[in-house]
Amino acid sequence: MDLETVRTFVAAADAGQFQEAAAELAVTQQAVSKRIAALERDLGVRLFTRTARGAALTIDGQAFLTHARELLRVAERAVASVSPARRPLRVDVIASRSAASGLMRDFHRTHPEIDLDVLMLFDIEAAVSAIRSGAIDASFRAVAAPGRPLPDDVESVRVLDEPLQLLTGPAHALAGARSVPLARLAGHRIWMPGMAPGTEWAAYYEDLVAEFGLTLESTGPNFGSDALLDTIADTPALATFMGEHMRLVWPAGYGLRRIPVTDPTPVYPHSLLWHRDNPHPALDTLRAHLTATAAGHDAAATWAPGWVIPR
Numbered sequence: 001m002d003l004e005t006v007r008t009f010v011a012a013a014d015a016g017q018f019q020e021a022a023a024e025l026a027v028t029q030q031a032v033s034k035r036i037a038a039l040e041r042d043l044g045v046r047l048f049t050r051t052a053r054g055a056a057l058t059i060d061g062q063a064f065l066t067h068a069r070e071l072l073r074v075a076e077r078a079v080a081s082v083s084p085a086r087r088p089l090r091v092d093v094i095a096s097r098s099a100a101s102g103l104m105r106d107f108h109r110t111h112p113e114i115d116l117d118v119l120m121l122f123d124i125e126a127a128v129s130a131i132r133s134g135a136i137d138a139s140f141r142a143v144a145a146p147g148r149p150l151p152d153d154v155e156s157v158r159v160l161d162e163p164l165q166l167l168t169g170p171a172h173a174l175a176g177a178r179s180v181p182l183a184r185l186a187g188h189r190i191w192m193p194g195m196a197p198g199t200e201w202a203a204y205y206e207d208l209v210a211e212f213g214l215t216l217e218s219t220g221p222n223f224g225s226d227a228l229l230d231t232i233a234d235t236p237a238l239a240t241f242m243g244e245h246m247r248l249v250w251p252a253g254y255g256l257r258r259i260p261v262t263d264p265t266p267v268y269p270h271s272l273l274w275h276r277d278n279p280h281p282a283l284d285t286l287r288a289h290l291t292a293t294a295a296g297h298d299a300a301a302t303w304a305p306g307w308v309i310p311r
Contacts (some may be wrong), residue, residue: 001042006068008035009047013065015296017054086109088115089282092127092139095120097225099245100140100270107289114282128154129276135296137283138274143309145203155233155276156309159290161267161302163260166190170255171236179261182303186213191231191238201268203264205241207305208266232256243268264303271309 012032013023022029040047043283047061057065091178093100114146119136121127121183122250131154144155150156166185174188195202195218211217222228229308232240242258250256272290274283 001034001071002038003071005035005039006071008032009039009061010065010068010072010285012036012048012055013057013061013068015054016056019054028303033115035243054219074161075202087280088117089138089280089286090117090136091157091286092119092121092130094122094140097244098248099141099160099268102139102245102247103160103270103290103293107286110289111282111285114285116259123196123198124148127273130279131273134275134278137278137280138272138286140270141273142200142204142269143271143273144307146307151275153251153276154273156271156273157287157291158269158271159294160245161295161299161304162245162270162272163302164266164268165244166239166257166261167232167242168239169233169236170257172239172257173236174239175257177259179260179262182212182261182266183263185239187215189215189217189238191217191228191240193218193220193228198293204268204305204306207307208303211303219308229254229256241266262301264301267302267304269298269304269308280291 008021008025008027011024012018015021015024018032018036022032024216025032036047043060045060045064046058047064049058091104091201093104093307095101101118104116107118108114121130121136121139124139124141124143124145127136128151129143130136131139132151141156141157144150166174166180172182174184192205193215195205205216208214228240229248229250232255233239233250241261244260272287276289
């Protein structure tokens with residue numbers, strides 16, 4: 001059933017005249033007559049009778065009117081359910097304790113009037129597919145890993161270069177350092193369990209290890225950040241990398257140290273990705289906020305892989 005003919009029927013029923021209904025709908029009276037005639041053919045009944053005053057509903061027309069109004073209300077609710085202006089902005093932050101999650105918390109504090117849905121998708125292929133299908137509006141990623149350029153309809157902007165830090169236990173050889181040059185980490189065991197092949201962060205660390213001769217171990221199952229902290233605190237021979245903005249909390253007795261890495265400082269590049277035709281009005285607000293709060297990229301004495309999009 002054509003909703004436009006139903007809408008025309010309701011307008012004519014309310015006005016009592018096809019001419020007034022035509023004026024309300026901004027169409028000709030002939031168009032109203034044709035739509036009503038088409039609806040009557042579809043239903044197999046007469047909906048109006050002509051009177052001296054205009055048009056009056058038949059018994060069938062009166063019975064249909066209540067349902068016609070409900071049809072239009074249901075249609076309005078269906079449209080509203082997918083209207084970008086009426087649904088939350090859906091953003092992927094990869095992990096709840098990540099720098100991207102912190103960026104979105106800051107955005108929410110600045111724009112509390114914008115409804116948000118925060119999601120966590122594991123890999124970049126899933127994120128890009130969700131962006132292109134409209135399942136999400138944006139994602140934070142490091143782009144573009146070797147051999148995996150972004151599709152032409154996906155845009156990106158670099159929003160944060162996050163310095164890496166070395167995390168050690170209290171008995172580690174570098175635990176007392178105020179900072180540590182990257183070259184000094186050669187020969188030390190850096191443990192990062194669960195480094196899944198094919199992910200953007202695996203590509204990042206592969207380049208870091210290759211360029212500076214580091215020893216990175218990813219053996220063993222990934223039991224999560226709490227288990228990682230337990231092991232680093234108890235094992236003097238192991239250290240790990242973490243982002244400066246990574247939010248982790250551990251018992252005071254662990255004595256863990258977060259040590260800046262220098263000469264150069266490795267930075268993990270976070271970019272915002274979105275579909276170029278995404279109509280959500282809050283997406284422009286998010287991009288403007290991130291652009292206004294972003295620090296400079298590719299600063300002196302920092303390192304990032306050559307495949308990272310610089311803009």
